[in-house]
Amino acid sequence: MEAIKNLLFRMADDELIYGHRMSEWTGMGPIMEEDIAFSSMAQDKIGHALANYSILEKEFQTANPDKLAFFRKENELMNCQLVELSNHEYDFSLVRHFLFDHADFIRYEMLSTSSFAPLAQLSKKIKGELKYHVLHADTWLTRLGNATEESHARMQSALNELWNYALGIFEPSDFEAELIAEKIFDGEKVLQQKWMEKISPIIEKANLKIPSSSAPVYGGRKGYHTDQLQPLLTEMAEVISSEAEGTEW
């Protein structure tokens, strides 16, 4: 029970915070087509967060999705730190999108055969959407990694900066053994291996190099965050928290 809840919170919080960051590109993209693409993916992510919180509410009688998303404290959030980092420029946002979405896609693909039926069912739907997120990321990474000296340098530099945070996606939980034994989820370690196999050839095709040394940034899954999360949460709750909880908006 606790194991599934923990897994759902990690996933929902990732999607919520990452969706928030993606939505910040609305109106600000380097070309209009990208502006539209990022807002479209933001809607999907926030929709995925809502779906995961809804399973929590329905199956585990937690608070409702709005309360879970808008009223929890920073140290109660279990998203990885990768997704909370500010957008910086398009290079940074794009490389994060590539690193995160491949992991996200594989995660939902693995979960589509989960023994926990509500999650298996949801995952089948979500992975169909994520297929396009991954296609989008691959196309742009490959193009910009190869195009000009500047675009190449920017991609490599963003990859270097984000790599350790990306490894933090796979921070193991206290419930790994239980999730695996119950056939709910094959675990973060397997996910990470599949992810490495998937992204390595694409990074090579993009003319980029995976940083040689690595030190995963853990903590996010246990509620330890960078100083970039709290301002995001404050902003997100600015309107809704101006009235008593449960007020209609």
Add this chain to the structure above:
Amino acid sequence: MYGGGYIQEEKQEATSPIDDAQKLAEFEARIDRGEKIEPHDWMPADYRKQLIRMIEQHAHSEVIGALPEGTWITRAPGFRRKLALIAKVQDEIGHAHLLYSAAETLGKSREQMINDLLTGKSKYSNVFNYPAKTWADVTVIGFLIDAGAIVNQVANSKGSYGPYCRALERICYEESFHLKQGHDAFITLATGTKAQHDMLQDALNRWWKPIMHFHGPPDKISEHTAKLMRWKVKMATNDDMRNQFLDMYVPKILEIGITIPDPNLKKNEATGQWEFSDPDWDEFKRVINGDGPCNAERLAVRQYVEEHGKWVRTAMMNPNQKVVIPFA
């Protein structure tokens, strides 16, 4: 939205090219028969110029209009409002995309149009030079500015230029959903807590003047538009559109207990025309010429976006380019 009511009209130049009289007569006969003009058809130089101007300003209005609402996406209260608002603002950018494409069929590139926006040569709807200070402002924009735009866009979708009409038909279809979400959010605040109701009333008080400006100056002081209407570039006069808007939306505002900050607003049942206080057309002119509360900020944001995205556009210019990375 947004493609505002009011389109800045260019002063007639003395050197306008003279069009072939016979071709012009054939062209006007086609318009009279209700035919659509397509990109490769012959058209008067002035028709082309006015259409580019109009469609371009409409596109710019969508892009700039995304800014005041866009800043509220991250603060939208609750999943439902958040998802609706991202989808809506995304639609607006999508409309800009459609409209720039429609304008490009007339021979002006997207880059040229965006440059003209950034240098201030080309205008956009005046309402977006006003700030969206609270969540209630977003609901006023989503309900009433979108409503005003629909009145204008439905009329123009019956115009004579094929690509613009087709873009507008699709835009109006999406706008009708925007209006629904705006109206729903508006009603929720109006009928919510006292603080929510007051916030909405305050927002409407601030937005009423720009809303009255939205369809442009009264016909009696606006520039001559007979030729544009003859050519079905412009399909209704400013006063007609404003009157239609007031007919449809004043009752919807009043029925939920929100007041309109103009004691002189009333419908003259004998003429069918709404009467109202002077909404300060001098302010309208000042703002459209650059001296509004947010003109500088709006363009500064677009400038920032253009500058910071330049390396991406440069990298996309030549799809076969491949950078060579020197060995260590």
